Amino acid sequence: MRAVPDARTIWEAARSLGLDPRPVQFESVPASVLYEFAAYVIPGRMSHWSYGKAFWSMKTRYDYGLAKLYEMVINSNPALAFLLETNTPLEDVFVMAHVMGHVDFFTHNRTFEHTAEDMPERVARHAERIRQYEFSHGQETVERLLDAVLAIQEHVDASLPKPLSAGLPRRAPQQAQPDYSDLNPSAEAPHTPRDIHIKEGTEDLLAFIAEHSTELEDWERDLVQMVREEMLYLWPQIRTKIMNEGWATFWHARLMRILDLDDEDITNFARLHSSVLQSPRVGINPYLVGFRLWERIAEVEGLDALWLIREVEDDVAFIRNHLDRETVEALDLYTFSLHQDEVLVDSTEFHNVRQRLVEELTHGGIPVIHVEDGDYNRRGELYLKHRHEGRDLDVPYAERTLQHVQRLWGRPVHLETRQDERRVVLTYDGRQSSKVVI
Amino acid sequence: MAPTPLDWSLQRKGLVDQARHLGRIKQALRERLPDLITEETLIASDGRRVVRVPLKALEEYKFRYHPYQGEHVGQGAGDTAPGDVLGRVPRTGASSGRGRDAGDAPGTDVYEVDIAVDDVAALLFDDLGLPYLEPKTALRDRERAETFQDISKVGLLGNLDKRRTLRANLARQARAGIPTVGPITEDDLRFKTWRWEEKPSHDAVVVAMRDVSGSMGDQKKFLARSFFFWMLRFLETRYQQVEVVYLVHHTQAREVDEEAFFKLGESGGTKVSSVYELCRDVIAQRYPPAHWNIYPIHFSDGDNWSDADNRRAVELLEGILPQVNVFGYGEIREGGYTSTLMAAFGKIRHPRFLTLTIQGRRDVYSALKHFFHKTPEGGEG
Known part of the structure; x- marks a missing residue:
């Protein structure tokens, strides 16, 4: 049997095509480790039951042969990529070629400009701090707090100027030693000094709560900030899913052509390639949509046009600028909605499809909620407002989420939104939920 | 790299x-x-x-969007046209046991x-105990059960444990550096030995009584049925043998089989004393209290015939109570009123007499916990 190209060869091949990935460190790991990393999104992250739930469901799907994850790549410097140790040598080549596209994208797309390059180390430190908090405050207490923080983890604002402290090595909290802060009020909290202040109007609920909540103790504030920092790191990936997967697929297909592979390898490579591009059962397949779009751009505007787009756009811009009639048809995209209890296709017209897809991708598909008033009624209550852009919130879910917010804020919390064309305010005061139509 | x-x-x-x-x-x-x-x-x-x-x-x-509202974007395998049906979604509105076609349609996860x-059962029985449990010996002969639990180097050849013998032989050969089975020596022989197990002599009988008069509707029957379902399951985990006697009554009482017990619905009035009389006789004739743990439980809506019959029921109860572990009276009713029967029972101050009120499904659980409460002295069987 002939040897297949190794990681360095593939990296060099990627560079010869014009890609410029950072160095990549590949590791082969067993399925249980790979699935664990996928469940936690970043390896070594803090403990929480919800990650256990994700891990369990991924692992179960794998064990029953329903899904196979070949790789996982971490946006760090050097990039870390994990290969399933049961991969065949050719599967490894395929995955490594694919990873080169991802790492090039991480390296050059502007959305990732400010992501921490040492995130695996940072999350490991977070995990260790949280473990200490569990030790001193009890696992149950920490878990309930994390439940609350994770409920609003997506509500961070990556465009905020960086707090000064983010650039400095963070002081470890006075771990496991007795807390004398109430005896010594000047004791420095883990997150001061901070030179910017989060004001009303912000969409960064975590930052606002961490700074202004009168309920949270220092260690609790620290935990909010840790979750926020991890989410800021993950946001660019949410915003560029289609572009990034498409980019990696586009380039692995080209790498296949220049790598030294025999006929059988090429057949297997093509088989793997088409398995990535299957039509989805639900929603859209980001690999397929992204891949066809990059192909289309290369066809219409030439290969040189790709580099700038990969640098400056995110999914919303990518779809808005490049999804045309031909691609919508080729991808068989459509809009659908619920009619009574039937899900029906509404339209295949490309303007409709493009408009809907842009709306779905805007803000990562997450409702935009900002702080309207941090001292509502002059009683220290928190008044949040949902920017309604056509779709109502899932109100029962919002009510339960508000309970989590109240846990963090301490005082009553309100959320203004629109439901069935009417303005409504949801409130949770710590004991009961209420809903008022204005 | x-x-x-x-x-x-x-x-x-x-x-x-x-x-x-x-x-x-x-x-x-x-x-x-x-x-x-x-x-x-x-x-x-x-x-x-x-x-x-x-x-x-x-x-x-x-915070997330309404899952069913508005248009979404999907992708087909080709030739999708407006009007195509993609799937069906169960109506929103949570109810227990609601089905869901996972993955076929957008929806709440x-x-x-x-x-x-x-x-x-495992979760439920953690919370339950057997109050006033007493060791009793059943009349029926019971063999002591032998269980094979031990291995010995001496024994009857009929009880030879071939697997272990072979393993011992292999181990001995291996110690001598020979990787195969060799001639079996006396030292290799392993025998199964048994022990006589004294089985606990607890037997239990449930005297299930139910009012089948016109006023017991389907919902009330179901509540009684779920109670008995868990009660029997629970007792079966705690006693070697559980017998059940099913008695139904309106103005007269009679013994029926299980199916009839849960299905019957008849018209007519209610005389509770009739079934207590029958219960007393069943115990006296078939389940001598010296040998049986007895759990009579009676479900009714409490609409008894007359005050005179209430008094008669109380009298009979007072005769039965010293013979049983616990006697439960479960009143299944809709309103918040107190029946005359419940009022009459309220005067009975006997630790083994428990009254339960079941107004809805959720009360079945508290009724079970009330009836099978864990007692410090009684503890577990």
Whole structure:
């Protein structure tokens, strides 16, 4: 049997095509480790039951042969990529070629400009701090707090100027030693000094709560900030899913052509390639949509046009600028909605499809909620407002989420939104939920 | 840049957090017990079926869009046209046991777990005990059971444990550096030995009594039925043998079989004393209290014939009580009023007489806990 190209060869091949990935460190790991990393999104992250739930469901799907994850790549410097140790040598080549596209994208797309390059180390430190908090405050207490923080983890604002402290090595909290802060009020909290202040109007609920909540103790504030920092790191990936997967697929297909592979390898490579591009059962397949779009751009505007787009756009811009009639048809995209209890296709017209897809991708598909008033009624209550852009919130879910917010804020919390064309305010005061139509 | 082995194998957080997650599932199920134990599919299935239980406590709540509102973008395998039906969605509005076609349609991702009768039983029985348990000897002859539990080097050849003998031989050969089976010596022989087990001599009888007069509707019957379902299951885990006598009554009482007991619905008035009289006779004739743990339980809506009959019922009860472990009277009613029968029973001050009021499904759980409360002195069987 002939040897297949190794990681360095593939990296060099990627560079010869014009890609410029950072160095990549590949590791082969067993399925249980790979699935664990996928469940936690970043390896070594803090403990929480919800990650256990994700891990369990991924692992179960794998064990029953329903899904196979070949790789996982971490946006760090050097990039870390994990290969399933049961991969065949050719599967490894395929995955490594694919990873080169991802790492090039991480390296050059502007959305990732400010992501921490040492995130695996940072999350490991977070995990260790949280473990200490569990030790001193009890696992149950920490878990309930994390439940609350994770409920609003997506509500961070990556465009905020960086707090000064983010650039400095963070002081470890006075771990496991007795807390004398109430005896010594000047004791420095883990997150001061901070030179910017989060004001009303912000969409960064975590930052606002961490700074202004009168309920949270220092260690609790620290935990909010840790979750926020991890989410800021993950946001660019949410915003560029289609572009990034498409980019990696586009380039692995080209790498296949220049790598030294025999006929059988090429057949297997093509088989793997088409398995990535299957039509989805639900929603859209980001690999397929992204891949066809990059192909289309290369066809219409030439290969040189790709580099700038990969640098400056995110999914919303990518779809808005490049999804045309031909691609919508080729991808068989459509809009659908619920009619009574039937899900029906509404339209295949490309303007409709493009408009809907842009709306779905805007803000990562997450409702935009900002702080309207941090001292509502002059009683220290928190008044949040949902920017309604056509779709109502899932109100029962919002009510339960508000309970989590109240846990963090301490005082009553309100959320203004629109439901069935009417303005409504949801409130949770710590004991009961209420809903008022204005 | 070749793959470098770092020690990722030290990472085993997934399993730890998975255990936390399972702990939360168990906790959530425990909180749902009052609903679960009156889940019709579970009870009707005779223990074979599994029900899918949505667990709201395990949802990860967040601010998100209404899942069914507005248009979404999807992708087909080619030639999708407006008007194509993609799937059906069950109506929104949570109810227990609601089905869902996962993946076929956009929808709420209700977190669900599959559980069987035994899982529910395990959770439920943790909370239950057998009050006033006394050792009794059943009349029927019972053989002492022998159980093979031990291995010995001497024994009867008929009890030779061939597997272990062979293993001993292999081990001895291996010590001598020979990797195969050799001639079997006396030293290799292993025998199974048995012990006589003194089985606990507890036997129990449930005297199930039910009012089948016109006023007991389907819903009330179902409540009684779920109560008995769990009660029998529970007793079966605690006693070697549980017998059940089914008695029904309106103005007269009679013994019926299980099926009739749960199905019967007749018209007419109610004379509670009739069934207590029959209960007393059944105990006297068939289940001498010296040998049996006796659990009479009676469900009625409390609409008794007359005050005179209430007094008669109380008299009979006072005669039965010293003979039984616990006597339960479960009144299934809709309103908040107190029946004359319940008022009459209220005067009985006997620790083994328990009255339960069941107004709805969730009360079945508290009734079970009330009836089978854990007592410090009685403890477990």
